[in-house]
Amino acid sequence: MAPGPISIIRSTDVVRVVHSPADASLAADRLRPNGPVVMVPTMGALHDGHVSLIQRAHSLGASVVVSIFVNPLQFGDKADLAKYPSDIDRDLAACRDANVDLVWAPSVDHMYPSGFATRVTVSGVSEPYEGRHRPGHFDGVATVVTKLFSVIRPDVAVFGAKDFQQVAVIKRLAIDLGLPVTIDVAPTVRDHDGLALSSRNVRLDPLARTQALAIPRSLRAASSAWQSGVRGRGELEAIVTAELVDLDVDYVAVVDPSTLSERTNDTGSVVVLIAATVGDVRLIDNVVLG
Amino acid sequence: MAPGPISIIRSTDVVRVVHSPADASLAADRLRPNGPVVMVPTMGALHDGHVSLIQRAHSLGASVVVSIFVNPLQFGDKADLAKYPSDIDRDLAACRDANVDLVWAPSVDHMYPSGFATRVTVSGVSEPYEGRHRPGHFDGVATVVTKLFSVIRPDVAVFGAKDFQQVAVIKRLAIDLGLPVTIDVAPTVRDHDGLALSSRNVRLDPLARTQALAIPRSLRAASSAWQSGVRGRGELEAIVTAELVDLDVDYVAVVDPSTLSERTNDTGSVVVLIAATVGDVRLIDNVVLG
Numbered sequence: 001m002a003p004g005p006i007s008i009i010r011s012t013d014v015v016r017v018v019h020s021p022a023d024a025s026l027a028a029d030r031l032r033p034n035g036p037v038v039m040v041p042t043m044g045a046l047h048d049g050h051v052s053l054i055q056r057a058h059s060l061g062a063s064v065v066v067s068i069f070v071n072p073l074q075f076g077d078k079a080d081l082a083k084y085p086s087d088i089d090r091d092l093a094a095c096r097d098a099n100v101d102l103v104w105a106p107s108v109d110h111m112y113p114s115g116f117a118t119r120v121t122v123s124g125v126s127e128p129y130e131g132r133h134r135p136g137h138f139d140g141v142a143t144v145v146t147k148l149f150s151v152i153r154p155d156v157a158v159f160g161a162k163d164f165q166q167v168a169v170i171k172r173l174a175i176d177l178g179l180p181v182t183i184d185v186a187p188t189v190r191d192h193d194g195l196a197l198s199s200r201n202v203r204l205d206p207l208a209r210t211q212a213l214a215i216p217r218s219l220r221a222a223s224s225a226w227q228s229g230v231r232g233r234g235e236l237e238a239i240v241t242a243e244l245v246d247l248d249v250d251y252v253a254v255v256d257p258s259t260l261s262e263r264t265n266d267t268g269s270v271v272v273l274i275a276a277t278v279g280d281v282r283l284i285d286n287v288v289l290g
Numbered sequence: 291m292a293p294g295p296i297s298i299i300r301s302t303d304v305v306r307v308v309h310s311p312a313d314a315s316l317a318a319d320r321l322r323p324n325g326p327v328v329m330v331p332t333m334g335a336l337h338d339g340h341v342s343l344i345q346r347a348h349s350l351g352a353s354v355v356v357s358i359f360v361n362p363l364q365f366g367d368k369a370d371l372a373k374y375p376s377d378i379d380r381d382l383a384a385c386r387d388a389n390v391d392l393v394w395a396p397s398v399d400h401m402y403p404s405g406f407a408t409r410v411t412v413s414g415v416s417e418p419y420e421g422r423h424r425p426g427h428f429d430g431v432a433t434v435v436t437k438l439f440s441v442i443r444p445d446v447a448v449f450g451a452k453d454f455q456q457v458a459v460i461k462r463l464a465i466d467l468g469l470p471v472t473i474d475v476a477p478t479v480r481d482h483d484g485l486a487l488s489s490r491n492v493r494l495d496p497l498a499r500t501q502a503l504a505i506p507r508s509l510r511a512a513s514s515a516w517q518s519g520v521r522g523r524g525e526l527e528a529i530v531t532a533e534l535v536d537l538d539v540d541y542v543a544v545v546d547p548s549t550l551s552e553r554t555n556d557t558g559s560v561v562v563l564i565a566a567t568v569g570d571v572r573l574i575d576n577v578v579l580g
Contacts, residue, residue: 021468025468025470112466113465113466115414115462115465116466117412117413117414117415117416117462117466118410118411118412118413118432118462118463118466118467119410119411119413120408120409120410120436120467121408121409121411122407122408123407123408123409124405124407125407126407142408143467146410146436146467147466147467147468150440150467150468150469150470151468151470153443153470172405172407172408173408175403175405176402176403176406176407176408176437177408177410177433177436177437177440178311178315178437178440178441179440180315180440180441180443
């Protein structure tokens, strides 16, 4: 997150921060005349992966709005919610350095006021994998994203490819509800050792960090096998699983990238999805092949 | 629906009609610079009650958008859906005469394209009364209204007070999802004999029509009792029920107008809710007391 030249020039600036949905809506409306508004929804604990999303957002529009909200509705496991890292001052500094035009950091009461009773659910693509292992997770995601989009009304919203199934759910949601937003997917940013950047990585101790590298290694093995002509789903899954023997694996799946179904489409392109726990940190990753 | 002087002047005009969500969104955006966009969501079969909503909409903003969509998602009973009246040419003429700026008449495929998988649900206020008697009805309403609002992005949306519980559900939905729209409620329009206007009334034969008048009569009885100082919920319910002996009553309820709970708030205002079937036509009506 070292600031480049432009960031240095702006480093004395303050970033505009709003909290209530009403203030956020008004502030976004003031940005709209400048051109397309691009939103980057986050749960804070910003890392270089988020910065790359923000840079991508700048290239896609005139103004960039970052939301920072650790959404309790998407955490079935309240212990996981309690452990989720948070440092708002650091996040605001990162947004300022990345020339973010507006930060929306609502409280839980702002998002879910007394009497809150609405849920948005997406069936189908939300059900396997993360949906099965984190019941209610995607209901929470769909509900909060609908609200984030309703309030900011972005022309484009940028999500990271690391959360592959989340992106599929949000694309379905946006089509189904006619949300006037383009969902843009940014490539996963990896650390020098190959581990996908994640806010949860700060909770890995050195041993767990080393063990976690089995995940990107397994995806590289799948890519190599694919390049050598291996196409069988079972074969690819076995290659990946063999690399993950020391981890507590939730699932390894080789599925169609559009439907997440085990029947792949005619183009033969597949995505390898992984979720595994290392120490007490649950990590997900994926690679698209073909 | 006799046209007034202004309607006569414009009666040779055509009303602008769009069908796809994308066209509707663009057309609404073109109206936005003129000032507030006011939406009147309908299921067609327009009657003078709808015309009064449209007139009210004109008084609230610069442009009026009427949607015409018989939403299959809110009909649990497919026979009821099949019987729902429909006459698009007559509806478009009514919109033209009422100076509607834009009619959005999507097809079922436009609203629910192949693979549609999203539901919006509102718990609590949607559960008793209509919710209990028409399972899934308010999920269908909440889902379609979220989509209608997402596509048109109206500043104000006008709903009729006859659908009292529907209005409560939509108000909750709009607050919860941060939908940037004001929900306006227009008084129920009644025919000369007191029957609340409803698209379903065309299906009443003369005998059923006469029997149906027990509904407004029962509400007038409740109002008189209230004016004479009667406040007991049970007493008011008994007075209403006594008038409805010849009808097949789903429910008579005297409840808090904001929460629809049986515990009324301190101001002592209540709403009397009725649903009853006459012949094979299910009718609802209500009156707020105090």
